[in-house]
Amino acid sequence: MKTEYVSMTQDDIDRDAIARAGEILKSGGLVAFPTETVYGLGGDALNPESSRRIYAAKGRPSDNPLIVHVCRYEDISRIVTEIPAGAGKMAKAFWPGPLTMIFNKSPLVPYETTGGLDTVAVRFPSNTIAHALIEAGGGYIAAPSANRSGRPSPTVARYCREDLDGRVDMIIDGGPVGIGLESSIIDFTEEEPTILRPGYITREMMEQVLGHVEVDHTIIDPKSGIVPKAPGMKYRHYAPKGSLTIVEGPADKVVNYINEHLEKAKARGEKTGVICTHETRDRYIADSVKDVGSRDNVDEIAGNLFHVLREFDDEKVTWMYSEAFYGTGFHMAVMNRLQKSAGQQIVHLS
Ligand code: TXA
Numbered sequence: 001m002k003t004e005y006v007s008m009t010q011d012d013i014d015r016d017a018i019a020r021a022g023e024i025l026k027s028g029g030l031v032a033f034p035t036e037t038v039y040g041l042g043g044d045a046l047n048p049e050s051s052r053r054i055y056a057a058k059g060r061p062s063d064n065p066l067i068v069h070v071c072r073y074e075d076i077s078r079i080v081t082e083i084p085a086g087a088g089k090m091a092k093a094f095w096p097g098p099l100t101m102i103f104n105k106s107p108l109v110p111y112e113t114t115g116g117l118d119t120v121a122v123r124f125p126s127n128t129i130a131h132a133l134i135e136a137g138g139g140y141i142a143a144p145s146a147n148r149s150g151r152p153s154p155t156v157a158r159y160c161r162e163d164l165d166g167r168v169d170m171i172i173d174g175g176p177v178g179i180g181l182e183s184s185i186i187d188f189t190e191e192e193p194t195i196l197r198p199g200y201i202t203r204e205m206m207e208q209v210l211g212h213v214e215v216d217h218t219i220i221d222p223k224s225g226i227v228p229k230a231p232g233m234k235y236r237h238y239a240p241k242g243s244l245t246i247v248e249g250p251a252d253k254v255v256n257y258i259n260e261h262l263e264k265a266k267a268r269g270e271k272t273g274v275i276c277t278h279e280t281r282d283r284y285i286a287d288s289v290k291d292v293g294s295r296d297n298v299d300e301i302a303g304n305l306f307h308v309l310r311e312f313d314d315e316k317v318t319w320m321y322s323e324a325f326y327g328t329g330f331h332m333a334v335m336n337r338l339q340k341s342a343g344q345q346i347v348h349l350s
């Protein structure tokens with residue numbers, strides 16, 4: 001298949017291209033598009049064949065359910081059995097935006113889209129190109145992140161091209177995304193609303209609206225061996241091709257530990273890399289030093305994380321360390337993705 005490339009901005013949407021994209025979606029084809037979190041790989045959520053194609057294009061296991069994207073709050077009533085009061089409040093507070101909510105699904109949603117589950121994940125993104133595309137495609141667009149399974153989610157259209165060229169009908173370049181990590185997911189089908197994936201909408205923000213919110217145990221303790229409730233969270237993800245270890249502790253000790261180990265790795269012939277901050281970047285001896293931002297600016301760190309993981313692969317780096325970014329709020333999402341990319345290899349120094 002030949003992939004068509006178009007580009008536009010949120011302020012200047014190419015209506016002709018969107019109309020073509022809508023036709024592609026309505027006839028079962030696939031279109032990659034920007035959202036405020038990461039790029040998505042869209043297909044008609046109500047067409048089982050489209051969902052099968054999404055899994056095939058990504059190389060993704062088909063038990064891993066897709067998020068259905070809408071462009072109006074009212075539209076969710078057709079695809080869910082009921083909207084719990086808390087979910088209504090959350091929608092008011094955070095939609096359109098980087099939040100996904102899980103409901104019991106109506107019969108309209110095929111099991112191909114939900115990976116066989118009786119529940120459905122729904123998101124109303126804020127990107128206006130996404131709105132136009134969802135509308136043109138019939139209102140219900142299933143969209144996982146637009147990467148090949150296992151790779152970091154794409155934050156620019158170039159990464160969609162790298163992963164999906166020739167595998168999808170169209171890629172819409174809408175420039176770099178704003179947030180850079182996937183949406184927060186909260187499950188309303190449990191007794192207590194439960195966070196299944198941390199994101200930009202933090203636990204603290206949700207608790208202001210809902211009171212107490214649970215967090216899936218596997219996010220707090222990834223090594224517990226319990227299977228996460230969001231099927232996608234159990235897979236190794238975002239992993240660079242080489243070895244990545246997170247090193248946590250007092251700054252000076254972290255720098256010394258990493259440099260000592262970099263020296264040994266270099267002596268073995270490894271190509272080395274470090275993920276660090278403005279504050280420490282000049283202190284590392286790695287072949288490739290990636291400064292993801294200032295330590296006190298977690299938004300900046302989040303926005304650069306997936307990009308630097310891909311750059312390491314492009315540069316054929318084989319041995320990597322990262323500083324840790326523990327903290328409350330959005331830090332939880334950053335560490336969740338970083339821990340997944342490191343396959344949970346973490347060194348704690350005290
Ligand atoms: O920000 C985002 O959410 C992006 C953009 C494109 O909107 N999409 C995204 O989709 O990250 P994906 O497919 O890469 O991640 C979806 C996650 C997976 O971990 C999946 O297991 C979980 O959502 N999920 C989807 N439906 C679910 C359900 N019914 N129950 C539990 N988890 C679900």
Ligand code: MG
Binds near residue numbers: 145153
């Ligand atoms: Mg994904």
